[in-house]
Amino acid sequence: MPRERLSVVVTRRLPESVETRLSELFDVRLRSDDTPMSRAELAAAMKEADVLVPTVTDTIDAALLGQAGGQLRLIANYGAGVDNIDVATARQRGILVSNTPGVLTDDTADMTMALIMAVVRRIPEGLAIMQKGDWEGWSPTAMLGGRLAGRRLGILGMGRIGQAVARRARAFGMQIHYNNRRRLRPEVEEDLEATWWESLDQMVARMDVISIHCPSTPSTFHLMNARRLKLLKPDTVIVNTSRGEVIDENALTRGLRAGEIAGCGLDVYEHGTTINPRLRELPNVVLLPHMGSATLEGRIEMGEKVLLNIKTFEDGHRPPDQVVPSML
Structure with a gap:
């Protein structure tokens, strides 16, 4: 049978x-x-x-x-x-x-680069102006963003997705830095042209862009807490396409509102679909509905x-x- x-x-x-x-x-x-x-x-x-x-x-x-x-x-x-x-x-x-x-490695890495570009080049702000019909023409000083080439990218979590982001970022001329539980093999570091930081505090204090690619574990909960977010330079951009709870979202919101962090791009949130309303209001914040792998x-x-x-x-x-x- x-x-x-x-x-x-x-x-x-x-x-x-x-x-x-x-x-x-x-x-x-x-x-x-x-x-x-x-x-x-x-x-x-x-x-x-x-x-x-x-x-x-x-x-x-x-x-x-x-x-x-x-x-x-x-x-x-x-x-x-x-x-x-x-x-x-x-x-x-x-x-x-x-x-x-x-x-989902490549899909998530693609979206990470999209978020970095969206924040640094102020793409949603430009889109909003066009959708409202408020554009009055080109100006030498209007909508000035930043250039990706030469910026230091600090990757938190250098697994498959972190490495895929590193390869994409190198193509844009970014300098690759990373913090990971274990240092990568020398040949992998050489291939990625990546610099390992044993101290997360020291790395985040020196980066222009932070990209988070950590799993959700007790040790990564609020890895980017209020104290560590204070270490960021005021012109730093932070992007998260991994797990929302890695960042203390309230502390991040305070830092952005105070001008202590230049901007952020988020595809995941600490409390699922419940997002801090003050975060939504900020022009230098790009929020996506968990579509990194979509x-x-x-x-x-x-x-x-x-x-x-x-x-x-x-x-x-x-x-x-x-x-x-x-x-x-």
Whole structure:
């Protein structure tokens, strides 16, 4: 007799091609509308599914895992980060966790450069003038921004995305500096023409642009806190496309309002969709709705990784992108 297909529950709408392939391979329950599941809906899904496919909008904590049915054996996260999942508790309960690393590197690095250029060259301010119909013509002193070439870029977190940003920034003539938990191998440093700083404080005090590419861990929470933000030069720009909680958002807002920080570009926020209203009001701030990885190609590649992880698990093997607590 043919083997019974795995029961898979998907918590958000995914690209059509990914949903179609999931339906072909598994007994899948798809989300009919593109809204996050409530906690009660998540609990119900975890009671019935063999495999749960959540996203970063779903918090799978110890309490929810405690309500999971005995048949739940894999949480195949649709996303590279897994800070939305209590991986240690899942492991204790015999539930594997997988993710989708690597596929969003270039997309996020592209958006990082877009944010740097948007802030330094004041692109949204120019756009606002044109949309309001207030442009009165070219002037030698109007809308003066800055040149990227020659600026010192300090990268916090030199993983895949940080290195991809470094390569792009070099093409713009920027000088590459970085702080990381571990120093890169000499040949990688040489290839990137990157200077390592053991002291984060010393690095941020000397940079023209700071770009954050850290995972969300207890040690990176408010890594850019009020004290460290005070170290920035008043002409420094800060950009974050990683995790919002790495920056103390209230302290950042105070620094920007006081003229102690030249500008910032954010794609992620400390409190999710709740953004400090004073931050929204500032002309030297560029805010995006967490779209750093939002390309069709990237979303489909994420889905392909989810499919591969589930299919490999179904075949009795370790998912290629399995995450264990020691990796975090």
